Amino acid sequence: MDSIDSxxxxxxxxxxxLREIVGEVPAQAATKERSRLHEHDRAWLSASPYxxxxxxxxxxxxxxxxxxxxxxxxxxxxxxxxxxxPERRGNHRVDGYHNVLxxxxxxxxxxIPGRRETLRINGRARVVSDxxxxxxxxxxxxxxxxxxxxxxxxIYFHCGKSAMRSGVWKPETWTPDALPSHAxxxxxxxxxxxxxxxxxxxxxxxxxxxxx
Numbered sequence: 001m002d003s004i005d006s007x008x009x010x011x012x013x014x015x016x017x018l019r020e021i022v023g024e025v026p027a028q029a030a031t032k033e034r035s036r037l038h039e040h041d042r043a044w045l046s047a048s049p050y051x052x053x054x055x056x057x058x059x060x061x062x063x064x065x066x067x068x069x070x071x072x073x074x075x076x077x078x079x080x081x082x083x084x085x086p087e088r089r090g091n092h093r094v095d096g097y098h099n100v101l102x103x104x105x106x107x108x109x110x111x112i113p114g115r116r117e118t119l120r121i122n123g124r125a126r127v128v129s130d131x132x133x134x135x136x137x138x139x140x141x142x143x144x145x146x147x148x149x150x151x152x153x154x155i156y157f158h159c160g161k162s163a164m165r166s167g168v169w170k171p172e173t174w175t176p177d178a179l180p181s182h183a184x185x186x187x188x189x190x191x192x193x194x195x196x197x198x199x200x201x202x203x204x205x206x207x208x209x210x211x212x
Contacts, residue, residue, distance in 0.1 A: 033154040036080045041155055044119045045075045045083065047112050053085065053148065054107040055099035055125075063095045073139050075110060081152045083108075083121070084128070086137040086144030088212060097146065100125045106150060109158075114169045116160025123150040142212040 012018050034041075049071040054064045067074065067085055076084045085108075087097075100106065108121040128147045137144050167173040179185065183199035186192070194202070 032156040034156060035152060035154060037077060037083075037152070037155065041119060042077055044112065044157075045077060045110060046072050048110045048119070049074055050111050050113070051075060051085070052109040052111075053096055054109070055096040056103055056105070057099045058102040061099075063099055065096045069139055073137065075108070076133065076137060078133060078149070083150050083152065084131075084133060084137070085148045085150070086134075086139075087146040087148070088139075088142070088144060089210060097127050097148070100127055100148065106148075108150065116163035116169065118158045118160075118163075120154075120156055120158050121150065121152055122154045123152045125150045140212045 012021065050066065050068045051074060052064050053067055054062065056062045069086065069088070074085065076086070078084055087094075096106075104124040104126065106123060106125045108123075110119040110121070126149045128149050129145075131147065131149075134143050134147065137147065163169060180188075181200070181203075183196060183203045186203075187194070187196045187199055
C-alpha cells in the first residue's frame with residue numbers, strides 16, 4: 001500500500017472556513033433540538049431494538065459501542081428528561097463505561113430497522129449497578145448487570161439522507177458474504193490459541209444461547 005502524503009491535502013482548520021464550505025444551517029435544522037422527550041420520541045424508543053452509544057475519556061479518546069435488545073426493552077424512559085440503557089453479558093471490556101466514569105458526556109444514535117431517519121440524544125451519563133427500574137429491564141428472566149442512566153441535554157430526529165445514500169435497509173444491497181466468516185477474521189487478526197474450528201463452534205448456534 002502506498003504511503004499517505006498529507007501534504008497534498010487541503011485541510012480545514014478554521015470554523016469560518018468550515019461554515020463557508022457547508023453553508024448556513026437551515027432554520028428547520030437549527031431549531032429541531034429539544035431538551036425533553038416528546039411523545040414521538042417515546043414511541044420511537046419503544047420501537048427501537050438497536051442503538052450506538054458514543055463516549056470519550058478525559059483525554060478525548062473515543063468509543064462507540066452497539067447496544068441491542070428486543071424492541072421495547074432497549075432504551076427505557078425514566079422521565080421526560082432521563083433514559084436508561086441496560087448492559088447485558090458481553091466481552092467484559094466496558095470501554096464506554098470507563099469513559100463515562102472519567103467524562104459523563106455521551107451521545108446515542110437510536111435506529112429502527114427499515115426506517116431511514118435516526119433519533120439522536122446527547123446528554124450526561126451515570127453508571128448504575130442497581131435500581132428499582134432494573135426490574136423493568138428483565139429480558140428472558142435476566143436483569144441487566146449494569147445500566148447507563150442518561151440525563152438528556154438535547155434530543156432530535158436526524159434526517160435519512162445517509163441511509164438513503166447507503167441503501168442500508170435495502171436487502172438487495174446486502175453482501176454479508178463479501179468477507180470471510182467472523183471466526184476466520186478473529187483467527188487472522190488476533191493472536192489467540194483457539195483453532196479456527198473452535199472459533200467456528202464458538203460463534204455458531206450456541207453463541208445465541210449466551211446472549212443473556
